[in-house]
Amino acid sequence: MMSNENRMTIDGAEVTFQPGETVLEVARRQGAFVPTLCYDERLDPYGSCRLCVVEVEGRRLPASSCTLKAESGMEIRTGSDPIRKMQSTLMEMVLSENPDDECPRCRDIGTCEVHDLAEKLDVGRERFLGAISNASKDDSNPFLLRDYDRCISCYRCVRICDEVEADHAITMTGRGWNKGIATAFDGGLMDSDCTLCGQCIYTCPTGALADKKMVGQGEIPGEVEVTRSVCPYCGTGCSINLHSRDGKMIGVTPVLDGPVNEGALCVKGQFGFDFVNSGDRLTRPLIRKNGELTPVSWDEAFDYTAQKLMSVRADHGPKAFYAIASGRAPGEGSYMLQKFTRAVMNSNQVDNCSRG
Amino acid sequence: MSNSIPEIEDAKMMLCVGTNMTECHPIIAVRVKKAVRKGAKLYVVDPRKIPLTEYADGHLPLKLGSDVALFNAMAKVIIDEGLEDKEYIEERVEGFEELKAHLQPFTLEYAEEISGVPAELIRECAIEYAKAESAGIYYTLGITEHICGVSNVQSLCNLALITGNLGKKSAGVNPLRGQNNIQGAGDCGALPNNYPGFQSVEDPACQEKFEKAWGVPMDPKKGITKIAALDHAVDGRIKAMWICGENTLVTDPDVKHTTKALESLDFLVVQDMFLTDTAKLADVVFPAAAFTEVDGFFTNSDRRVQRIRKAANPPGEAKPDWWIISQVAQRMETPVDFEYQSSEEVFAELAALSPIYAGLTYDRIEKGDLSWPVPDKDHPGTPVLHEGEFLNGKGKLQLLDYVPPSENPDEEYPFYLTTGRRLPTYHSNTMTGRSGGFRILVPNEWLEIHPADSDRLGLVDGDWARIKSRRGEVITRVAVTRTSPRGTVFMSFAFPEEVMTNFVTNPEVDPRTETPEFKVAAVSIERVEAPSGLGAEQALRADPEGPGLV
Numbered sequence: 019m020m021s022n023e024n025r026m027t028i029d030g031a032e033v034t035f036q037p038g039e040t041v042l043e044v045a046r047r048q049g050a051f052v053p054t055l056c057y058d059e060r061l062d063p064y065g066s067c068r069l070c071v072v073e074v075e076g077r078r079l080p081a082s083s084c085t086l087k088a089e090s091g092m093e094i095r096t097g098s099d100p101i102r103k104m105q106s107t108l109m110e111m112v113l114s115e116n117p118d119d120e121c122p123r124c125r126d127i128g129t130c131e132v133h134d135l136a137e138k139l140d141v142g143r144e145r146f147l148g149a150i151s152n153a154s155k156d157d158s159n160p161f162l163l164r165d166y167d168r169c170i171s172c173y174r175c176v177r178i179c180d181e182v183e184a185d186h187a188i189t190m191t192g193r194g195w196n197k198g199i200a201t202a203f204d205g206g207l208m209d210s211d212c213t214l215c216g217q218c219i220y221t222c223p224t225g226a227l228a229d230k231k232m233v234g235q236g237e238i239p240g241e242v243e244v245t246r247s248v249c250p251y252c253g254t255g256c257s258i259n260l261h262s263r264d265g266k267m268i269g270v271t272p273v274l275d276g277p278v279n280e281g282a283l284c285v286k287g288q289f290g291f292d293f294v295n296s297g298d299r300l301t302r303p304l305i306r307k308n309g310e311l312t313p314v315s316w317d318e319a320f321d322y323t324a325q326k327l328m329s330v331r332a333d334h335g336p337k338a339f340y341a342i343a344s345g346r347a348p349g350e351g352s353y354m355l356q357k358f359t360r361a362v363m364n365s366n367q368v369d370n371c372s373r374g
Numbered sequence: 375m376s377n378s379i380p381e382i383e384d385a386k387m388m389l390c391v392g393t394n395m396t397e398c399h400p401i402i403a404v405r406v407k408k409a410v411r412k413g414a415k416l417y418v419v420d421p422r423k424i425p426l427t428e429y430a431d432g433h434l435p436l437k438l439g440s441d442v443a444l445f446n447a448m449a450k451v452i453i454d455e456g457l458e459d460k461e462y463i464e465e466r467v468e469g470f471e472e473l474k475a476h477l478q479p480f481t482l483e484y485a486e487e488i489s490g491v492p493a494e495l496i497r498e499c500a501i502e503y504a505k506a507e508s509a510g511i512y513y514t515l516g517i518t519e520h521i522c523g524v525s526n527v528q529s530l531c532n533l534a535l536i537t538g539n540l541g542k543k544s545a546g547v548n549p550l551r552g553q554n555n556i557q558g559a560g561d562c563g564a565l566p567n568n569y570p571g572f573q574s575v576e577d578p579a580c581q582e583k584f585e586k587a588w589g590v591p592m593d594p595k596k597g598i599t600k601i602a603a604l605d606h607a608v609d610g611r612i613k614a615m616w617i618c619g620e621n622t623l624v625t626d627p628d629v630k631h632t633t634k635a636l637e638s639l640d641f642l643v644v645q646d647m648f649l650t651d652t653a654k655l656a657d658v659v660f661p662a663a664a665f666t667e668v669d670g671f672f673t674n675s676d677r678r679v680q681r682i683r684k685a686a687n688p689p690g691e692a693k694p695d696w697w698i699i700s701q702v703a704q705r706m707e708t709p710v711d712f713e714y715q716s717s718e719e720v721f722a723e724l725a726a727l728s729p730i731y732a733g734l735t736y737d738r739i740e741k742g743d744l745s746w747p748v749p750d751k752d753h754p755g756t757p758v759l760h761e762g763e764f765l766n767g768k769g770k771l772q773l774l775d776y777v778p779p780s781e782n783p784d785e786e787y788p789f790y791l792t793t794g795r796r797l798p799t800y801h802s803n804t805m806t807g808r809s810g811g812f813r814i815l816v817p818n819e820w821l822e823i824h825p826a827d828s829d830r831l832g833l834v835d836g837d838w839a840r841i842k843s844r845r846g847e848v849i850t851r852v853a854v855t856r857t858s859p860r861g862t863v864f865m866s867f868a869f870p871e872e873v874m875t876n877f878v879t880n881p882e883v884d885p886r887t888e889t890p891e892f893k894v895a896a897v898s899i900e901r902v903e904a905p906s907g908l909g910a911e912q913a914l915r916a917d918p919e920g921p922g923l924v
Contacts, residue, residue, distance in 0.1 A: 160811030184407035184429065213797060214815070215400065231810065245685035248672045248742070250665045251800050253551030254379065254401045255674025257742060260666055265687035267666050277742050278379050278674065284400035285798055285815070286806060291666070293808035294686065299647055300661035301690020311649075311659060316691065316701070323658050324705035326641045330614040336593060340603040340612050343564030344619025344695070345556030347662065348670025348682060350720040351695025352555075352562040353570060355618055358703050359597075361588040361710040366566050366575045366597035367612075370559035371620040372551075373601055373889045 026092040035088040042070050042083035050096040053105055053135050055112070056172035057084050058221050060280060061181050067112075067172055069105050069135070072096050080104065106141045112170050113143035116224070117150055121168070123225035125236035127261075127271065131223030132170060153198045159207045161214050161230055161289045164199075168226040171197055175218035175227060182282060187212035216288035220272050220281065231289060232261075232269045240264050246273060249287040250346060254278055256287050267294050327363070336365035343370040376546035377510065378676040378745055378757035383408040385544040387506030389499070391419040391441070391530065392516015392893075396426050397797040399514070399550045402675075406512070415506065417499045419444070420516060421792060422822075422864060423857050432499055435859055438790050438894045439520050439779035440489035445529035446774060447485030448500035450477040452536060457504035459538030466764065467535050469771035476773040488776060504537050508544040515552060515794070519892040521780045523884040528772040535769045541760035551675040553801075554665075558673030561731070561746070562724060566597030571728025587727055588710050601626075601888040604635040614641040618695060619662065621650040624802045624870040627890040628845045628881040645698060648804055651870065660698045663688035669717045670694070671739060673746075676757070679734055680742035696720050779894040780882035783861065787843060787896035789827070790862040793875060794893075799868035807868070819873040820851040822864040823899070828854045831899055838904045841865070843897045846877030849905060863899065 025034050028048050035044045040063060045052050056067040065085040072083045075093035080101060083094070095101070113136055123130040129137075136142070153166035171190075176199060179185050187210045191200045201210035208214075219227045235242070240263045249256040257276025261269040270291045274281040303319035304311040314322075330338050341359045343352040352370065359368040382388070382405035395403040403426065410416050410429050418430040419441075427433040436444050452458055453474055463470050482493035489496075503509050511534060517526045531540070531547055539545040551557050563570035573580040581592045598606065604626065606612040615636070626632045636642060636655045644656035653659050665672075667688040673679045696717060703712035714720050718736045725731040733748035744755035760769075783789055798815040799806050806812040821839055823831075833839060837852045841863070850865065850873045858864050867875040880895040 160814045181411070182404060182408070184404070184411065208815070213396075213400070243685065245683045247665070247682045247685065248554065248674075248680045250554050250672075250805065252399050253553055253556060253675040254399050255554065255672065255676070255678055255680055255742070256401050257680070260683075260685035262666070262685045267686045278676070278678065279401045279404075282401050282404050286800055287401075289811060290800070290806050290809040292810050293805045294647075294664040294666050296648070296808040298649070298808075299664075299689045299692065300649060300653075300659060301692060302661060303691070304656075304659040306657045311654075311656070316693075319658055319660065320701050320705050323643055323702050326657070327614060327702070328706055330641060334613050337597075338611065338613040340597075340600075340607070340615045341564075342600055342603075342615070342617045342620055342622065343559045343562070345553035345559050346665075347555065347619040347695050348665065348668055348717070349555060349558040349562050349673060349724070350670050350717045351618060351662075351699065352559040352564040353720055353724045354696040354699040354703075355616070356563040356565075356570070357588065357710075357712075358699050360563075360569075360584065360592060361590050362703050362706050362708045364591070365593045366595065367603065368564055368597060369566050369600035369603070370556065370564040371553070371600070371622075371625070372556050372560065373599055373883075373887060 022090050024090055026088055026090065026094065028094045029096055039088045040084055041072060041086040041088050041092070041094055044088050045072065045083060045094065045096050051138070052083055052096050053139065054084060055131060055135065055170060055223050056174060058174050058178065061174065061177045064173065064177065067108070067170075069108055071101055071104055073098055073101060102139070106139045109136055109139050109141045110143065110145050113141065114146035114148060115150055115170070116143065117167050118143065121225040122165070122228050122233060126228070126232045126234065127236070130225055151195070151198070157206045159214060161216060161285070162207060162219060163228040163230050163233060165226055165228065166198055168224045169199060170224055170226075172223060174221040174223065175199060178217045178221045183213070183215055183217055185211050185213055185215075188218070214285040214289070215283060216285070217272075217282055229269065229289070231292070235268050238263065242268065249283070251286045251290065256283055258283065258287060260291070267291060331363055336363050337367055339363045339365065339367055341368040343368065345371045375548035375550070375676045376540060376759045377544065377548055378678070379405060381544045381757065382406055382510060382512075383412065385409050385414050385508055385510040387415045387417075387502055387509035389417050389419065389503055389509065389511045390426060391511065391513040393512055393514035393550055394420070394422070394424045394426070394516075394794055395512070395514070395550070396424070398552065398795050400797065402512070402550055415502050417502065421859055421862055423859075431502070432495055434491045434495055434499060436489040436491050438792055438862060439522065440776070441517060441520070441526040442522060442529045442774050443480065443485050443488035443776040444491060444496060445533060446477055446480035446776070447482055447496055448503065449473070449532050449536060450480045451482065451497050451500035452504040452533070453477065455501065455504070457501065458536045462538030463536060466541070466769055467771060468768040469773070470536070472773060473532065473536070473771040503533065508542055509537065509539050510545050510548060511539075512548045512550060514550045516893060518549070518887070518889055520894065521882050521884050521891050522777045523889050524886045525774045525777065529774050532771050532774070535771055540769065541758065541762065541764075543758055546758070549675070554674070555672040557675060557677065558671065558679070561673050561728070566599055569727070570724055571730045573728070584727070590708070590710055599888040601883055601890065604632060607635040607638050610638065613639060614643075615639055616643040616645070617652060618645045619647075621652050621802050621804060623652040623655065624650070624874070624876065625867065627876055627879040627892055629874055629876045630846060631881060645695060647692070648808075650804060661690065661692040662698070663692045663694050667692070668694040671721060677745040678742055679731070679739045679744060679746060681736060681739050780891055781844075781880055781894060781896040783896050787898045789897050789899055791841065791843070791878060791895045791897040792862060792864055792893050793867060793879060794864065796866050796868065799866060801868070802870055803868040816868070818851060819866060819869040819875070820853045821899070822853050822855050822858045824856060824858045824860045825854050826860050827863070828852065831901060833901050838902050840900050840902050841878055841897050843878040843880070843895050845879070845881070848873050848875060848877055849902060863897070
């Protein structure tokens, strides 16, 4: 007889699991639809939104699957009518507290988790209509918008700030209707330990937190392209998604499966991309003529440079030339510059900026 | 790095030296903080009380440049306490007995006297390091930007070697690279002593390989470093220079000297995205496309080769770097092939000529999960270096002596100045300064000074001061803070148009790497009246119409 160890049943199918896995993880791997709002796989399970409830054979009440460890012999049902009814009711309550206007996250970046789930569960906000919290913060920082009217108290922002970033800049305050998210002494983010890394924005399942650089982007016509790339700042190599429209950069979002950063970015990687759109970018080759740098054609710039370097090589020898490669530009350019130095100028007079 | 970044969070002990990680490598710091959360020990060795110390079990606030004295003393503690990894040493290390003898004078008392760190704290740190199941050393320019930078690194390697922490997961000796592709630039052969893939230019077999590949003779002698090249420009031996994507004038020490060097050239080509201070001196300026406008690769600190992709169009006629250089080459009457159709072709040539990249293609670097060496197409990459054995046989312990910094405080220049970055201002601010919002976070430069020192000088927060060294002087605002220890002040170099910090810094170099001692200069400080027309209200912003400014 086959051992029962590390095997359980999900919706009638027998499955194996790794010790330590939660029922949610096993169920999702099986393809079961288990909705969540307070869950982020990078964070410790929290169990506050209750949307991930499942029926467990032998238990009287449904259990939250994100906090329930898989056990041998467990029998789990994920999508029964009573479970779906509970989930729908919970979603209706969540939605009822949210303003009815257009969700900025859905508009600017893509459907937020709350509205995505509302659609999947086919529920609206009408049944429990009541007051909304009016808890928004007027925060004068340049990057993060804090519109807590849309907050659903999942505390993913607080937890990512604690568990991943370890900045502990924000916390939960109040109880019941007055609950909210605040910094120490309830001031602005720039007066707190917040480093403006923006991780809270991109774990938030609603439009409560937004990237100010992205706000309103959704109202501009034209398709937004998302291209995976790597951050241009320090040597960590965090994966980022570049958002562009009509060939122009409009924003950056983290790549959740980036091998180095797993969705984490710092203030520079998250918000410091728009130097590429700066009005003072060089757009044409320049040659110094009568003391002034003057725009010229590529051909003129190439011919002039080639002539000058050939005469330096002829008159002063290969070692009279020196090349410094960039530690920031893509590697293909560095390869080409050292090939140029070695194969055309015939010396090893090349370095990069790592010495200072 | 000898080990990969994700491994850090499983380290049991982390020794972070001269690395202001939360500000300069925030996402590596995230892993360190996660390891702390999982119960790992963290010891921070840094003159300043940097934010990382808030997470640490111990902070060793050493005097500038006293690293070798400190780490030699730690090695001595480990050996005296019998905590060395005898089996590992027997199998993989040479020079242990010599090291043991050499370390005799490096007592805790001596180390305390030189470094200013209490003997008991040095001992505690050494014991925690040696006892941990896996202990990782992480360092940045606080180790290397000294006249004894190589010795500093070697003193850390000694610790890893005697405790068996090299060639093991979640351990190692890990320099964190300061720029996105500085590792990649070296990998590509932009070094005076190495062809692509760190193949020596003075090795006849390598010369032959590249002569065959490119079809022309190779210079059998290595070139000089960039630092020496600037000297050679001053004395006329170098006539022409081509600088790609570096604001040399601002980021090198002793700006007066750098200016003189660049102005002495007959012909200067600068290839950049912006008309930097360096580009303003050029005879030819090539407009380069940004990382968002090209296909290519970056190689990060943990030797991970990752794809970058074109998402936007370059402005005007700006072009990819590789294309610009290949076009000039094609006009230079050379028999060498410089006709490339794409960046992918360039990468393929690099991979074909570099054993450490041999197994890489654009397809294979899609996900960024391969760290070199990747010697063949099926190789899974090498996140941990030196597993099982070292490339050159045994790990050699180095006998190192303490050498004081080239400049120390005296009556005329009574303070140490050390320099570095701040979180929101990257390097010389050419990128962050042009991105909307960053000027709000950090509007200007300031000098960080301990209250005991500021009291003595009659300075209060927000005052202005003149900082003067043997090279030059600058005027900046003052922030009174206990981040800086007594006697040591700190500045960044992010606002060159207002405060050219590198007028003051020290150009003395480590004789082996020729890396300047940016981390130590002797300066004097005096209060001055606020200059008119300087400061935040006048902070330059390149693109007032830029997005995101609130």
